[in-house]
Amino acid sequence: NTRTAMPPVTKGMSTPIEEDSELRRGPWTLEEDTLLTHYIARHGEGRWNMLAKCAGLKRTGKSCRLRWLNYLKPDIKRGNLTPEEQLSILELHSKWGNRWSKIAQHLPGRTDNEIKNYWRTRVQKQARQLNIESNSKRFLEAVRCFWIPRLLQKVEQTSSSSPFLKEMSSQSSVPSQVSDCTVPSLSKFSSLSNKITDNSNYSFENSSSVTTQSLYPTNFTNISEQTEISEHLTSPNVYGHTCAYNNNQILNGSYNIDSSGYDVEGFSLASMSAVGSYEGSASECQMGEGNWLCNEMTDTLWNMDDIWQFRELGEMSK
DNA sequence: AATAATCTCAACCGCTTATGG
C-alpha cells in the first residue's frame, strides 16, 4: 500500500514541500473544497485532470472527481439510510450483485460509495455475527424472510406520517407475523419508491466484475433439493421464486449461530420485553457473545423478535 | 478516567471501459 509510504497528511495543513511539488493526498481541506466547488460552479464538471490544474488544486483529477461526486455535489443526501432505502438496496443487490454504481442510480442523493459501505458494515456484519457466509444462499434466505419483512414493517410505521408511504404500504401486504415467512413482492414498492425502469436483461455471466455470481442465482434452487427436510415452510421470494426452510435446520445449527443466540439462558428476559413481544421479569441485558442483539435492536438484521420467531418455528415443527 | 476494541466512511488503488485522435 503506497498510501502508508506517503508522509502523513495533516488535516488543514501541508508542508512547504507538498505545497511546491507534491500532489496532496488524504482528507480535503475547506480551502480545497471551496476551490473545487467554485471552479465547478463556473466551468462545470468533467476533464478532471485539467480541472484540477486550472482550479489550482494539487490533487489528481481522480481525487477531485471523487470528492465532488461523493461529497460536494449539492444533491448528496447525508445521514442514515431510511428503511425504504435499505429495502431498495437489498432488492437491487439481489438483482445486480455488487454493482454499486448501478444500485446508486436508483437511490437519489446516495452515492455508490455510501451504499457499498452500508453493505459492508451493516449487512455483511450481520452475516459475520451469525457465522453465515454473506454470499451464501442461507444468508439470502435470512434476508428475505426476516430482514425484508422487518423493514417493510418499519416502512409501514413510518407511513403514518407520510401520505406517500402510506399509499405505498397499503399496496404491499406486509405480514403481521414475520413467522409467516412470507415476503411480499417488492416490485410494487420499488417501482413506486424508486421508479426502477431498468429492464435490461442483466446477466451475471456477462460481467467479470460481479463477485456475487452465486449469491442470488437467477433461477433459485429450492433448498429442499440440497438438504434433508422434515418439515419446511415455503414462501414466494421477492422474485416470485419459491424458497424452502427447514425449521429444524435453522434452529439447530444450519445457520451455525452460536448456541447462546438461541439459548434462553443466554439472554435476559428484559431484552425480550424491550422489543415488545415478550413480557419478562428481569435483569439487565446480558452482554455476552450475543450482545449485539441487545445493542442494535433498531438497526440489525436480527433482533429478539426474530430469534423468538425462529424458536417458535422450531417448536411448531416438533 | 484510561485504555482497548470496534465501527464508520472518506479516500485511495488498480483495473476496466469509454472516448477521441
Place this chain on the structure above:
DNA sequence: ACCATAAGCGGTTGAGATTAT
C-alpha cells in the same frame, strides 16, 4: 484498428469517532 487518455467502477484501507471494558 490501434493507441492514449479520461472516466468510471469495485475493493480496500486506515484515521478518527464511538463504544466497551
